[in-house]
Amino acid sequence: MRQYPHLRCRTNVLSSILRVRSEATAAIHSFFKDSGFVHIHTPIITSNDCEGAGELFQVEPSSKIKLPEENFFNVPAFLTVSGQLHLEVMSGAFTQVFTFGPTFRAENSQTRRHLAEFYMVEAEISFVKSLQDLMQVMEELFKATTVTVLSNCPEDVELCHKFIAPGQKDRLEHMLKNNFLIISYTEAVEILKQASQNFTFTPEWGIDLQTEHEKYLLKHCGNIPVFIINYPLALKPFYMRDNEDGPQHTVAAVDLLVPGVGELFGGSLREERYHVLEQRLARLGLKEAYQWYLDLRQFGSVPHGGFGMGFERYLQCILGVENIKDVIPFPRFTHSCLL
Template sequence: MTGAFSRVYTFGPTFRAENSQSRHHLAEFYMVEAEIAFTESLEDIMMVMENLFKSTTERVLDKCADDVHLFHKYVAPGHWDSLHVMLKNKFKVITYSEAIDLLNRSSENFVFKTEWGCDLQKEHEHYLVKHCGDVPVFVINYPYELKPFYARDNNDDPCHTVAAVDLLVPGVGELCGGTLREEREELLRTRLANADMEEPYQWYLELRQFGSVPHGGFGMGFERYLQCVLGVNNIKDVIPFPRFSHSCRL
């Protein structure tokens, strides 16, 4: 659809592959997914992410102020001020490499080891947001091996990275994740071949066989967004009928 309309979005259910039993995850959740054509810049994706968060939150506070105040009074005292700090300040930007350096120099005793190439855990995400003054922070340019096959290769040596970005917010950690998409067929074919996925994703290659346009996009978890706005700790408390692994007894 992006190839025809340039800017598109969807909003619907998403199913989690991993069997994650935590206050951060659901087996089924709702996600806003946006895609933008004719961009070769992560900054474009980040601008849409930041504007989406701020404009949506400002409208929620304008139209549903009483409901939000009720949550902040009884569930998250002081969160109203924290939310306005997020709205008034420009979101910070750091690279994955800078994030790892900050974590390695920290005096915190992290449960999960931090080294270049590791995936960021919740404890790492919370530390990075706190380090940035409890203002949302974009982490960009992740290692090639950490992100999906469709993430655009930055062709940088010696640190092989892709044009990927995660938006980390206070209390929640990762709220949005996105990438520039790999539109270069030869690089995409090589990556799929190296992962032994060329045959099942032949249809994906065909989409780029006769040319594509530079494009990128992201997804924002709706329940995590509600957690961020309302100050709710457990994601199962912001969805009426939470689904999580092994919770359906037949």
């Protein structure tokens, strides 16, 4: 059916999923509005690489203007991978801000969890001093949005739970009625090391958690969503706050794992201390490129943090849809851009 994007929206299943998608969009906006957040339209075309992973789509005019080596914007421009850095700019003015829009990754991946174009819900909150404060907002967003969707789209949700993912209704109720769990990255690695099963990727402190690890941890935690906190500094981007915890050297980062999907949210406290951030950017050779980011700390800064949630993964989670390509009207992925 994915080969016929102009017709597949007429099927019962996709039309139900897209009605849920519409309702979930409205519910997310309502949650943030009721919580006092200001909605910011962050740019789709940007000159920065927020994640630092280099998986960017570069933007060029279809007919080269003047000389081929000249850039349309005078600098290399890319499709955004995240609105986070622009939200950080705005959080210095509005305290609580969010954005909800398309993001892009040029990642050569054919998994059931990845798209080249997908939607992200991102928030940035000033005067946040602990991961606990951030996690509270993340959990409330997930639960409030889900309760609204279940209330306003009962027939569409039931169709998915009945014909696509039997048992998902019970799993979802289990998630909603329990408090989400919290374990540290270090604890997660210890749990994996003591596991009876053999992993393709051997769990060790200092390596990223793989899909198989996430699945095991969720099963170990009784299929309740679990926050993993305090990751090794080397695994995370430059803007995350240093915990200054001696030889382990972790940052105040948090990922939320949910059953059936794995990582749904990612967030952190941001490094607000000028000298710490300056030293880290200098070590990475990024000080000149991110001088504006240092300016945010120099000209009046406060402790702050934020998070992002993959919207399509959220829909997969609540509906039990196996493949991320089936919760978006026109999926874009490697070797496929139909319509």
